[in-house]
Amino acid sequence: GDSVTQMEGPVTLSEEAFLTINCTYTATGYPSLFWYVQYPGEGLQLLLKATKADDKGSNKGFEATYRKETTSFHLEKGSVQVSDSAVYFCALSEHGNKLVFGAGTILRVKS
């Protein structure tokens, strides 16, 4: 079945550091790919998404590119802020059906 694997955390960075959170997937077809973020005490929010190969999703300085050849959707940000501290979930969905989530990666940004 479909699955998502993302790097284990926590990831601890200093403010303005470069962020990469790796995500790879296994799917039978051509899924849509998502990054969700969960800030402390809040629900999951959609951060960005990509629906086909080579698409780049971007939002709030975060980017991720749908790489079909490596089945990856790594999340990047050039300069993180303390306010980016949260849990980040990579997920996929085939044909608009159920979401399959990765385990989540905790990001802690120190000032």
Place this chain on the structure above:
Amino acid sequence: GAVVSQHPSWVICKSGTSVKIECRSLDFQATTMFWYRQFPKQSLMLMATSNEGSKATYEQGVEKDKFLINHASLTLSTLTVTSAHPEDSSFYICSARGQGHETQYFGPGTRLLVL
């Protein structure tokens, strides 16, 4: 826009009792709602999918008689954990999706502790 609420946010109950969790879409009509369960330091696992006015579709391994789902209106779905036991203690999260839309909007979750 696209706000989903859950109530209650915390619930503690005795073993053997039933607990109802509500999920509401506040500013859109949710034709489909999803219920997830999340154990500590683990991912979200889909429990069931419900379409308004239809019976819920449960994922493999989820007991439909134990986790009763009702989606009677376009803005409300409920999950009832019947005869709760300590192993049902978990974080329950709902999400909602509008007609023709792919994006799911998530509620803040409900933490259940069964003593």
